[in-house]
Amino acid sequence: MTDLTRDALGWSPFYMSQLDIEELDTLTPARVNAVHRDRVNALSEIGPLELTLDPGITTAAVAVGDWVLAAPTQHRLTRVLDRKTELSRGTEYHTGEKQLIAANLDTLFITSSCNADFNPARLERYLAMAHDALITPVILLTKADQCDDPDHYGDQARKLGRDLEVHTLNAKADDIGAMIAPWCGKGQTVALAGTSGVGKTTIANALTGGAAATQDIREDDARGRHTTTGRSLHRIAMGGWLIDTPGMRGLGVAEVSYGIDATFPEISELAAQCKFRDCQHESEPGCAVRSAIDAGDVDPERLKRFQKLKRENIHATETIAQARDRYKKLGKMYKNAQAKKKR
Numbered sequence: 001m002t003d004l005t006r007d008a009l010g011w012s013p014f015y016m017s018q019l020d021i022e023e024l025d026t027l028t029p030a031r032v033n034a035v036h037r038d039r040v041n042a043l044s045e046i047g048p049l050e051l052t053l054d055p056g057i058t059t060a061a062v063a064v065g066d067w068v069l070a071a072p073t074q075h076r077l078t079r080v081l082d083r084k085t086e087l088s089r090g091t092e093y094h095t096g097e098k099q100l101i102a103a104n105l106d107t108l109f110i111t112s113s114c115n116a117d118f119n120p121a122r123l124e125r126y127l128a129m130a131h132d133a134l135i136t137p138v139i140l141l142t143k144a145d146q147c148d149d150p151d152h153y154g155d156q157a158r159k160l161g162r163d164l165e166v167h168t169l170n171a172k173a174d175d176i177g178a179m180i181a182p183w184c185g186k187g188q189t190v191a192l193a194g195t196s197g198v199g200k201t202t203i204a205n206a207l208t209g210g211a212a213a214t215q216d217i218r219e220d221d222a223r224g225r226h227t228t229t230g231r232s233l234h235r236i237a238m239g240g241w242l243i244d245t246p247g248m249r250g251l252g253v254a255e256v257s258y259g260i261d262a263t264f265p266e267i268s269e270l271a272a273q274c275k276f277r278d279c280q281h282e283s284e285p286g287c288a289v290r291s292a293i294d295a296g297d298v299d300p301e302r303l304k305r306f307q308k309l310k311r312e313n314i315h316a317t318e319t320i321a322q323a324r325d326r327y328k329k330l331g332k333m334y335k336n337a338q339a340k341k342k343r
């Protein structure tokens with residue numbers, strides 16, 4: 001039997017503090033494990049629930065991993081609780097809207113392989129995303145068994161952060177559970193990110209005993225009906241939870257300026273000492289970053305990738321902000337036209 005107590009589901013004082021006394025008496029906290037067009041599924045102390053949404057809440061505002069309050073007898077979701085962390089994607093450039101990917105993750109396993117897939121710039125993008133969302137990143141480098149010198153990759157990866165956790169492994173044979181147990185214990189929530197073929201499914205299956213591979217499961221919902229739906233919050237043997245949604249598999253980088261600085265601390269800290277506040281660290285006088293590179297203290301390749309990621313981030317962020325402006329203007333135009341019609 002799966003333990004569905006609040007603690008086992010990842011409940012904490014952070015969520016509890018958001019409830020008032022009446023809510024505490026009448027509503028049931030539940031953790032979302034599937035989001036559909038018009039309803040969500042959630043796990044709670046009283047079992048799995050299928051919930052429709054109160055007016056004013058749309059499923060676009062709910063993510064797998066969310067804690068919600070449910071009125072269980074009416075099978076309704078009444079409120080989404082504030083998130084500890086959130087992963088989202090700014091795909092809708094026309095509206096500037098974010099697409100939610102996962103909520104309340106504690107750890108992101110950034111996965112690559114000890115082969116040509118290994119790419120510091122790509123790993124840094126994922127690191128920036130995790131840092132930006134305040135999610136702990138852990139790097140997993142698979143296919144160590146197919147490589148002569150896995151430590152070479154491990155060492156390269158460790159240079160991408162301070163005290164960065166990096167593990168090289170054979171995803172098909174190693175005891176992955178034991179290796180990453182500290183992040184997968186009771187109530188902890190994790191996800192796997194990385195390009196296609198690096199071994200995410202293999203690792204997910206090792207952690208969940210195959211549950212992640214089985215996207216469609218038949219089970220009785222709260223009303224005793226049979227439902228067949230894709231669930232995306234999977235129980236890990238050590239007591240944690242793995243979020244595996246299609247969105248998790250195609251993460252990009254946008255609006256992560258804080259995360260970029262946190263991913264390149266040796267550069268962002270020096271940048272504060274540059275003579276000019278908007279120093280680009282190209283050829284400006286009094287550039288602390290350039291000095292450190294000349295002195296051999298900072299890797300020039302890291303600076304190049306830092307600058308590239310910053311440029312891309314500004315581009316994406318501006319696009320979203322500009323789109324918002326445009327839509328505001330459009331909205332005004334529309335209102336004016338309506339007002340004229342009425343006159």
Ligand SMILES: Nc1nc2c(ncn2[C@@H]2O[C@H](COP(=O)(O)OP(=O)(O)OP(=O)(O)O)[C@@H](O)[C@H]2O)c(=O)[nH]1
Pocket residue numbers: 142143144145146169170171172194195196197198199200201202203249
């Ligand atoms: N030898 C070896 N093979 C591995 C390892 N990790 C994964 N594989 C193999 O690599 C292939 C791809 O692994 P998957 O787990 O499907 O990769 P994925 O990241 O889930 O790929 P997508 O589903 O496309 O995102 C499979 O044939 C795995 O058996 C490893 O550490 N060592």
Ligand SMILES: [Zn+2]
Pocket residue numbers: 271274275279280281282284286287288289290
């Ligand atoms: Zn500078």
